[in-house]
Amino acid sequence: MDILIRWALFLLAAVLLAFLLEKRTEKERYLYMKLVFYACLGSVSFPVYDIQLPLGIILFLIVLHPQKNSRYKRYMALFGFLFFLLQLFAGPLDTFTVREETQQIGRVMITDQSFHHLLSQIEKRVGDESLRLEQSELLFDQGGNLRNATFEVIAKSPKRFVRYDISYQEITGTITYRPREEVLERSLETYYQKLIDASRSFDTLRQLSIKQILHDSKTPYVEMDMDGLYETFSLQDATVLLIGDQGELIPYVNTGEDVLANAIRLTYLRADGQSLREKKILLYNYSFETSRRKGVVR
Known part of the structure; x- marks a missing residue:
């Protein structure tokens, strides 16, 4: 109350x-x-x-x-x-606005409204203005079927932070919500402030051109990892794309400048579970004014 x-x-x-x-x-x-x-x-x-x-x-x-x-x-x-x-x-x-519970949602396709519905259900159960994303991992096949997904988020109350583990399993067609840890506010405040709002990350996922990712994939499965921390990227190690305002993927022309952003990392998996060396980093919520911001390291 x-x-x-x-x-x-x-x-x-x-x-x-x-x-x-x-x-x-x-x-x-x-x-x-x-x-x-x-x-x-x-x-x-x-x-x-x-x-x-x-x-x-x-x-x-x-x-x-x-x-x-x-x-x-x-x-x-x-x-x-x-x-x-x-x-x-x-x-x-x-602070425990959500008890451990399971919700039946059925099959989810990452290319249509069923995926938007999954994100909306998460926001309804634990989402509020304080909800921030720590990390998430989604695994989907070349046909767009979401095989499994996990989200680690933090909600803030007047006195506490509560970490939640949220997972989706294709086999059961269910979302599981699990409060994992309760932490005193002052011990986590600095870290919490560095995380992105979960709603902003979810909006990025809704707009992201998944069909373009699937079209470019040469393997049966794609793993998509999101990190909630706002980081500095040197853009030297992998193929880098920027996510545009409409979710389109824009090739990044490396000018030698670092970029401050949130990232989605794509890993391509073969049928045996082995990953290809080729990886892609998709950047959103980005800023190129990193020269003025000291002390942020990757």
Whole structure:
């Protein structure tokens, strides 16, 4: 549940509870507002490293000693403290927006809308604005049948990062979603910021001219690997193509300048699983202004 919704429900409950308790109390000026205040005080916390201390309830028990209607004010402070505990335990649980599960999707052709549907299903299950791609691997045959696919992505919550493993298997026609690891936010923030948005990579896959890749392939299978890191490429080691705005593949004329980009690597596989030496690198989200950006290495 969104944190703003939780707080709105808490304030509404505090107001209603204060209204009910006020009828049982001694007369006191501004009592209604004081009861709501003590509820809010009890919910206040203070972060110390990765620990949230219940500062509000500590202040109430040690510093504040209301004389009039003290029992009811204590009830409200404890109500706020219970909300603090709910926040404490509900926060990490909220990061698991997807439990391990399997979804039936059927046969997927990488050249038609069934592949777009697969990507859309992934975005619906774990996709949001925070979702970023670590890496993915797709294996398809010369006829365009997607044999298997894996995606490793990271989602960000207010306090945690959660890594997800997502896989598709042609044999079963299913997608499997599996939360793999939960990491404290500050320990992964720098790495996370270097990754590309998963939605941008998925849009590239949707637009990519797969038919051109299949037409140029001399082997029964093609393996497509994507890396979410924004890297510097020297463009010396392999055949390099740029992915245009419409998904077309544009031969890159090497001018000697490095390029900063995200990459899709193509490996051509024979029927026995052995790969050809020939490999291609497809670049997208690229920039040629690398001379101004120091400290980025491949």
